[in-house]
């Protein structure tokens with residue numbers, strides 16, 4: 001990433017657990033994402049994902065979404081900073097006989113896309129590893145991966161409430177934690193997320209998306225106001241003239 005590359009160590013911020021092969025081996029059971037991933041792929045198909053498409057999955061983890069999408073498109077790139085996560089994706093791909101998922105060891109800030117521009121970028125529960133300044137830069141880079149009109153599907157822990165409502169919504173979230181770590185994220189893990197990771201408010205993230213040149217066509221927060229789903233379209237223009245003229249490649 002230009003001259004800023006190397007200032008932020010993305011691996012150091014990736015969460016130690018994501019680098020731990022033992023944790024990764026249990027990740028799919030804990031995350032229970034397989035059924036939702038199939039639904040997500042159906043959604044993307046409804047938005048134009050087809051046999052000729054390229055999809056980039058950023059912070060792909062064990063590749064659940066990448067592998068679910070593989071049969072529906074030409075090329076999937078699963079990007080993650082964790083070698084253990086990428087190994088898990090590769091092993092699952094081999095076991096399934098999937099040959100069109102490329103695993104790339106890189107982060108939001110270092111991934112260099114090659115080949116034709118992506119039609120879709122997908123990211124689930126990973127962007128929050130970056131502080132807001134770096135999120136804004138990562139979003140701009142995502143815009144550069146996509147073709148104009150391409151779709152960015154983002155799901156993450158995003159707080160859709162005002163600070164004065166934080167206690168109510170956060171307490172309800174913490175109280176919903178799993179009893180056992182193998183069944184989901186426990187209260188202690190959710191508290192650790194709040195302490196150490198960088199989930200932000202929707203009213204901060206959404207202007208960042210727009211400034212990066214995305215039009216937010218759908219935003220959903222659910223009743224808990226803790227998890228956000230965005231469908232964003234790359235408009236090819238940054239939101240502000242000032243930004244557009246400053247970023248000639250945007």
Ligand SMILES: C[S@@+](CC[C@H](N)C(=O)[O-])C[C@H]1O[C@@H](n2cnc3c(N)ncnc32)[C@H](O)[C@@H]1O
Nearest residue numbers: 010014018059060061081082107108124126129
């Ligand atoms: C909670 S897991 C989510 C994995 C997958 N997207 C899913 O939904 O199951 C977060 C993933 O983001 C990865 N990650 C953390 N920081 C990252 C960064 N800066 N760039 C790319 N991936 C990152 C971690 O290694 C981990 O695999």
